[in-house]
Amino acid sequence: MTVAVCATVRNEAADAATLVASLREQSLAADEIVITDGGSTDGTFEALRAAAAGDARITLLRAPGTNIAAGRNRAIAATEAPLVAVTDAGLQRSPHWLESLVATVEREPLAAGSYGYILAAPATTFEAALGAVALPLASQIDPGGYPPSSGSALFRRAWLQRVGGYPEWLAHGEDLWLDREIWRAGGWFRHAPGADVGIRPRSTVSAFFRQYFLYAAGDGHAGMLQPRHALRYGAYALGLALLLAPAPASRIVLALLAGVYLGRCMRRVPAMARDSDAADPSIAAAFAPFLRIVGDVAKMTGFAAGLSRRLRR
Numbered sequence: 507m508t509v510a511v512c513a514t515v516r517n518e519a520a521d522a523a524t525l526v527a528s529l530r531e532q533s534l535a536a537d538e539i540v541i542t543d544g545g546s547t548d549g550t551f552e553a554l555r556a557a558a559a560g561d562a563r564i565t566l567l568r569a570p571g572t573n574i575a576a577g578r579n580r581a582i583a584a585t586e587a588p589l590v591a592v593t594d595a596g597l598q599r600s601p602h603w604l605e606s607l608v609a610t611v612e613r614e615p616l617a618a619g620s621y622g623y624i625l626a627a628p629a630t631t632f633e634a635a636l637g638a639v640a641l642p643l644a645s646q647i648d649p650g651g652y653p654p655s656s657g658s659a660l661f662r663r664a665w666l667q668r669v670g671g672y673p674e675w676l677a678h679g680e681d682l683w684l685d686r687e688i689w690r691a692g693g694w695f696r697h698a699p700g701a702d703v704g705i706r707p708r709s710t711v712s713a714f715f716r717q718y719f720l721y722a723a724g725d726g727h728a729g730m731l732q733p734r735h736a737l738r739y740g741a742y743a744l745g746l747a748l749l750l751a752p753a754p755a756s757r758i759v760l761a762l763l764a765g766v767y768l769g770r771c772m773r774r775v776p777a778m779a780r781d782s783d784a785a786d787p788s789i790a791a792a793f794a795p796f797l798r799i800v801g802d803v804a805k806m807t808g809f810a811a812g813l814s815r816r817l818r819r
Contacts (some may be wrong), residue, residue, distance in 0.1 A: 567758025606700025622701025726812025
């Protein structure tokens with residue numbers, strides 16, 4: 507069965523050549539590779555063209571002004587293979603990434619697709635702390651409830667056509683929306699361990715805040731994950747009430763609840779630090795609570811902004 511690989515990029519000049527090289531060097535060669543450039547101004551398209559030179563399987567599209575969803579849809583529409591793998595620049599793939607995705611769906615003929623986990627690959631102490639806050643360890647993931655990220659996923663074309671592809675009206679969170687539409691239509695996915703990919707967490711607090719603000723804005727705009735966001739608002743409201751309460755015991759209760767709340771990400775810090783030779787686990791552990799709060803504030807403000815847009819729509 508033939509397979510296409512599709513990606514969309516914008517201002518990814520530093521990673522463009524690595525993306526193309528990674529896709530060209532897969533143990534299972536893709537029959538088609540299409541990359542959409544959504545209007546880069548940093549030389550990304552030129553870097554892609556240089557890296558793709560001489561490979562007739564690779565098609566490069568220019569689509570200035572398109573968002574991620576529209577870029578993916580354009581790339582997919584330019585292919586014909588019944589299996590469509592999607593990925594992004596800036597990810598660390600094994601040479602067997604595509605082979606694992608394809609082999610998994612071939613073993614599961616009724617599955618809508620397959621996927622790999624997106625796992626933190628920190629290079630610094632800050633990134634180790636942020637990885638512990640933002641991304642779970644593979645051992646902590648329930649594959650039955652994991653929403654495939656379009657950084658590492660493969661779909662049967664028939665399922666993409668059935669749900670109408672990616673939602674071009676949604677600027678962020680388009681992959682979660684697609685997953686949920688496929689689930690609602692009765693489809694399901696299977697984890698392909700060889701397709702797990704690594705990603706470096708953001709390197710600054712502001713970049714992290716922006717990332718999670720936009721993710722949550724997508725949730726609000728699409729009406730997704732409302733109970734989870736409501737629980738976060740409630741948790742912080744309770745924490746503020748305990749902090750302001752006059753009884754000294756309220757602060758003890760707050761400290762206990764905060765320990766429970768932060769425990770999961772704190773337990774990830776040593777593993778994240780081990781993944782980076784440059785990371786100091788004690789400093790990463792000190793950073794983690796602050797970053798957790800930053801991420802929560804980003805999500806709460808982002809969801810509110812997205813929900814406001816949804817209501818106006």
